[in-house]
Amino acid sequence: MSRQRWHSVKDIRIADVARLAGVSTATVSRVLSDPDKVRQKTCDLVMEAVRRSGYTPDRTAQNLRTRRTMNVLVVAPRLTNPVFAQVLRGVDDELTRCGYGIIVGNLDNQREREPRYVALALSRQIDGVLLLTGHVPQDGDRNMKEAGLPIVAMCAAIDDPSIPNVVVQDREAARQAVEYLVRLGHRRFGYISGTPTSIIEVERYAGFVEGVAAGGFSQRDIVRWEGAFVFATGVAAAEAFLRLKKRPTGVFAACDESAIGFVKTVQAAGIRIPQDVSVIGFDGIEVSDYIEPPLTTFRQPMYDMGRAGAQILLNMMQGEAATGIPNVRMPLRLLERGTTSVAPSRARGLKVVA
Amino acid sequence: MSRQRWHSVKDIRIADVARLAGVSTATVSRVLSDPDKVRQKTCDLVMEAVRRSGYTPDRTAQNLRTRRTMNVLVVAPRLTNPVFAQVLRGVDDELTRCGYGIIVGNLDNQREREPRYVALALSRQIDGVLLLTGHVPQDGDRNMKEAGLPIVAMCAAIDDPSIPNVVVQDREAARQAVEYLVRLGHRRFGYISGTPTSIIEVERYAGFVEGVAAGGFSQRDIVRWEGAFVFATGVAAAEAFLRLKKRPTGVFAACDESAIGFVKTVQAAGIRIPQDVSVIGFDGIEVSDYIEPPLTTFRQPMYDMGRAGAQILLNMMQGEAATGIPNVRMPLRLLERGTTSVAPSRARGLKVVA
DNA sequence: CGACTTTTTGTAATCGATTACATCTTGAGG
DNA sequence: CCTCAAGATGTAATCGATTACAAAAAGTCG
Structure with missing residues (x-):
């Protein structure tokens, strides 16, 4: 064993489940995403096949087809700032509830690190961005807004009327x-x-x-x-x-x-x-x-700011009617x-x- | 505008670049991933087309085809523990250098949160896992190891000889x-x-x-x-x-x-x-x-532990010959x-x- | 029971890249 | 100038799901 291969031992695709249940892949897919469209009996049949085979849909394939990744990027100026950890907790609680994952971007106070996150946005690896940075990350002449993703600024307001802010006074x-x-x-x-x-x-x-x-x-x-x-x-x-x-x-x-x-x-x-x-x-x-x-x-109500920002982003990602750009100002004590x-x-x- | 649509204004695919440069998509792909296989002149042509069109490859599609996501999951027992932030810095520095992204998993000291991260691994959304948790996340009878991904334990050793540890004495x-x-x-x-x-x-x-x-x-x-x-x-x-x-x-x-x-x-x-x-x-x-x-x-040398763990994981993900399971013990002062x-x-x- | 509607299921196109294989160019050597 | 190998490029299959559309099955009602 010179080269260790790292992939799942049992590699089960939707087609395998379909065969096992004696239905088409379309039906399996429907059972998993919208069971109401499938007859109860078929549903049970498929679920049984899923259970027996231990099938888990490949999110990578889903992502390509559905044009969503269910991942959100959170860009922080510096990881070790305790404010960040608290805000992130709030963000995590909110996003996790809706099935989103969090990718952290750490600038470590260096603007040279920004391009990487611009690229992430441009390459459609994420569905939305939460900025704690006070400005929109750039890469030369391009900036993150060009990706056309929903962006919410937190903690640090951004001087851009098109981007919602969750800030303190x-x-x-x-x-x-x-x-x-x-x-x-x-x-x-x-x-x-x-x-x-x-x-x-x-x-x-x-x-x-x-x-x-x-x-x-x-x-x-x-x-x-x-x-x-x-x-x-x-x-x-x-x-x-x-x-x-x-x-x-x-x-x-x-x-x-x-x-x-x-x-x-x-x-x-x-x-x-x-x-x-x-x-x-x-x-x-x-x-x-x-x-x-x-x-x-x-x-600062750090945890609550995290939640508030995440909620706004969730609304934007779910394509809610944009009733103006929210600009939340949280209380300070x-x-x-x-x-x-x-x-x-x-x-x-x-x-x-x- | 009732429903705001969030997608890139200009949506350029590899086929568009190919047309612009007067070559096939295969050539464009080669220029971008392995330029040595393409004649210099063609290479320039394609690069010019890429620049003019502002093309960025869709990572979602790449992921599906290459069976990698270039994302690593880091599971922490609790986000607000300052140890975590320091370790994460080290992890980030190492992984970012190699083009990997970091998805944070926060258990917030609640084991009920584990299934979500097991699912993440099982659905092939990540290429590897760094655990700071002291045990392998579980979901009922299934556990994260079943995903067949490389896993490295940090800070907290894991009682599993197949998983490398980076710990202190x-x-x-x-x-x-x-x-x-x-x-x-x-x-x-x-x-x-x-x-x-x-x-x-x-x-x-x-x-x-x-x-x-x-x-x-x-x-x-x-x-x-x-x-x-x-x-x-x-x-x-x-x-x-x-x-x-x-x-x-x-x-x-x-x-x-x-x-x-x-x-x-x-x-x-x-x-x-x-x-x-x-x-x-x-x-x-x-x-x-x-x-x-x-x-x-x-x-504890938290930052260095982060780096060490990330390096081991990188080796595993790159399929290096596994010369035994590394078990690093870092010095304490x-x-x-x-x-x-x-x-x-x-x-x-x-x-x-x- | 047959015509027609509604529900359920299947077929095949699609998402956007990579890459095996085939084909065409290029250039070296005779 | 021709042959042949090496190099460059193109064609089309592929990754694994979702989903529009078509087809089949089930139900409804006179």
């Missing part, structure tokens, strides 16, 4: 974050960015700036550290923070991971949280509750936990107005 | 964990289990018991809390722990998530870690370093961090022998 939340800090007496604000080209980043920063302005402060009261939606960005921001003479006392991070990176790093340098610096994150991933002190953050408190200069004599 | 590590605790002077040991039926759980507990015995202690010095590989198990174990009169001072958890659950819960009850209780986890997930104090734990210290009764006067 990024801008409003960021604005609220600052307002919360202002109420606590902070006067100098730090912002830890996500990937600058990402739309959610743009939105969150816009909201942040709005909040600062609404509080009566100006651009000069802001320090902004650029990065990506990763832990390391928080670490880098913290290092920059520590080098400052005039440090912000209220910091908002565009995601929990970088918020945690920031907290851990400044703590290691002897900064006390929240006494010296208040930090607000964004996402509400599980870990944010495990650090010390637990992170004040906005909780500020989890007031341990990383925020009144600004240090006013720690005495001031009350927190929650 | 669970038993040895668990044993070392206890030995470490013994060296620190602990005399009473707690064990937080994973899913009892899981083989890695069995292995880790066996190693734990071995270590206890090797230290000169007996079964009576052990407290065992049963559960699953989840955070909540650690919480439950902690609650049981707090009710004990005679508490263990050295606790080993079969996974980091439950270790963290335990640490957080006992801390909330006023127990000091590591002064009152030492805790050792298993996995080395990112979060384990973010809690306070950082968790002492064994780090004990990360001595903050949750372990000398046993409380001996805190004075004893030195840590590391």
